[in-house]
Amino acid sequence: MSSTLEIxxxxxxxxxxxxxxxxxxxxxxxxxxxxxxxxxxxxxxxxLRRQMYRLVRCENCSGVWLASPPQPAEMGDHxxxxxxxxxxxxxxxxxxxxxxxxxxxxxxxxxxxxxxDIGCSSGGFLSTVKGSVWKxxxxxxxxxxxxxxxxxxxxxxxVGDAVAAxxxxxxxxxxxxxxxxxxxxxxxxFLTKVREWLKPGGIYYxxxxxxxxxxxxxxxxHWFGLELPRHLGHFSPRSLRYLMNELGFExxxxxxxxxxxxxxSAGYVGSSLLEKLGFSPTPQSRPKPRxxxxxxVRKGLxxxxxxxxxxxxxxxxxxxxxxxVFRKPESR
Ligand SMILES: [Zn+2]
Numbered sequence: 644m645s646s647t648l649e650i651x652x653x654x655x656x657x658x659x660x661x662x663x664x665x666x667x668x669x670x671x672x673x674x675x676x677x678x679x680x681x682x683x684x685x686x687x688x689x690x691l692r693r694q695m696y697r698l699v700r701c702e703n704c705s706g707v708w709l710a711s712p713p714q715p716a717e718m719g720d721h722x723x724x725x726x727x728x729x730x731x732x733x734x735x736x737x738x739x740x741x742x743x744x745x746x747x748x749x750x751x752x753x754x755x756x757x758x759x760d761i762g763c764s765s766g767g768f769l770s771t772v773k774g775s776v777w778k779x780x781x782x783x784x785x786x787x788x789x790x791x792x793x794x795x796x797x798x799x800x801x802v803g804d805a806v807a808a809x810x811x812x813x814x815x816x817x818x819x820x821x822x823x824x825x826x827x828x829x830x831x832x833f834l835t836k837v838r839e840w841l842k843p844g845g846i847y848y849x850x851x852x853x854x855x856x857x858x859x860x861x862x863x864x865h866w867f868g869l870e871l872p873r874h875l876g877h878f879s880p881r882s883l884r885y886l887m888n889e890l891g892f893e894x895x896x897x898x899x900x901x902x903x904x905x906x907x908s909a910g911y912v913g914s915s916l917l918e919k920l921g922f923s924p925t926p927q928s929r930p931k932p933r934x935x936x937x938x939x940v941r942k943g944l945x946x947x948x949x950x951x952x953x954x955x956x957x958x959x960x961x962x963x964x965x966x967x968v969f970r971k972p973e974s975r
Contacts (some may be wrong), residue, residue: 670875671765671885672830673706682707685864686909687871690723690924691918696871704885707854707877714888715828721873725928727785731765742771744900745848745966752846752968756816761805761841763821766792773797780815782808806836813842820849825874834890846895853899853965855879857956858908865915867907868963880965892969899962903953904940930937 666758670677682698697710713721733741745768755776760769763781765788773779779798782805783789789800801808805827818837827833837847852868853859854877858867878886880897887894907927914924925931933941956962 670699670811671704671706672708673882674701674889675936676701676703678702683864685869685871688722688865688914689726689729689870689926690928691924693916695939697870698869698877698882701882704882705855705879706882706885708761708930709872709875712828712875713872720871722784724930726873727788729928731767731788731791733767739928742768745819745821746771746964748896748968749819749846749848752973753800753817754969756842757814758797758817758819759810759815760819760821760828761837762820762826763792763800764788765799766796766798766800768819768821769798777817780810797831806832808836810840812839813845814969816842816845818845818847820847822851824849825851825870825876828875828877830878830886831890834886834892838892838971843971843973845970845971847892847971848967849975850900850964851961852904852967853876853879855961856899856963857961858904862912865908865911866963867904878965880960880967881966882938885966887969892974893972895968897965897967899957899960899964900966901950901953901957901962902964903949903956904963905949905952906944915950 669679671679678701679704681701682700684697686692686695696712698707699710700707703948741759755782756778758769758772758777759780759782761782763769763783766781769779769781773796777903779796781789781792781798781800783792783800783802784804786802789802792798792800803809805823818841820837824830824833834847841847847895852870852874854868856868856879859868869877880899884897885896910927914926917924953962
């Protein structure tokens with residue numbers, strides 16, 4: 644390992660004990676308003692657990708977050724091995740096509756330099772830019788997953804809480820965050836670090852669920868994007884713009900791509916129905932292999948129903964995930 648990584652490993656015990664203010668004090672994590680309303684109550688449907696969690700919504704900026712979230716020390720119970728397997732499988736599965744659109748979007752604004760992927764998992768995204776004009780870095784919570792990322796991409800990967808990573812100011816041309824911001828206790832503190840680490844003119848790319856999407860409204864407490872209690876904050880184009888503008892970023896691109904969580908959300912609805920009827924459904928954390936007939940029906944539904952809906956929602960800016968690019972100003 645390089646000397647940079649040796650320095651990093653000494654700093655790993657630093658934790659995010661400071662990152663809890665908003666949830667505790669009943670003020671909005673994004674704008675600080677105390678005009679809060681109840682949004683919904685739901686359990687961890689991924690593991691099919693019983694404990695209920697409450698989401699509150701800020702009337703001022705539309706930010707949504709988890710009231711009384713688990714303490715950081717308790718989060719290990721919620722980030723299970725099944726959860727990590729699901730993330731790693733999703734990130735690595737046909738990596739080149741999985742990340743094609745994201746790589747294309749980023750390359751419109753930056754063509755090389757130092758790239759940091761926060762929440763890099765086993766390096767699914769980093770592997771698609773490896774060996775090109777990028778010097779790669781990552782941040783990952785789990786050591787064995789980070790080792791896979793290092794081995795497959797050659798990236799320098801810091802293990803631990805992102806805000807504790809010892810990167811110097813103005814280090815990166817690009818910082819990417821795939822499905823990360825919603826897991827962070829203090830988005831404001833996290834994004835302040837991102838801004839500090841970016842070079843002037845550097846870009847921040849992020850993707851996360853869109854709490855103002857059609858699917859979120861349709862499925863309510865059964866929406867797949869809720870991921871309780873691992874998702875602590877829930878964003879929309881509106882609340883993200885508010886936050887990024889406040890922190891001094893310039894908007895480059897805000898859109899909702901043509902993807903869909905309909906199948907996963909419908910699975911949660913099906914599980915609830917089965918439980919009400921006295922059955923014990925299989926949790927999505929332990930998926931069963933699909934049969935041939937199931938795969939044919941699924942493909943048919945995707946082509947005829949789900950993809951057209953996803954396309955229309957995307958055009959309307961109401962897709963289930965929001966994808967953004969913001970720039971750190973050249974001088975401020
Ligand atoms: Zn707010």
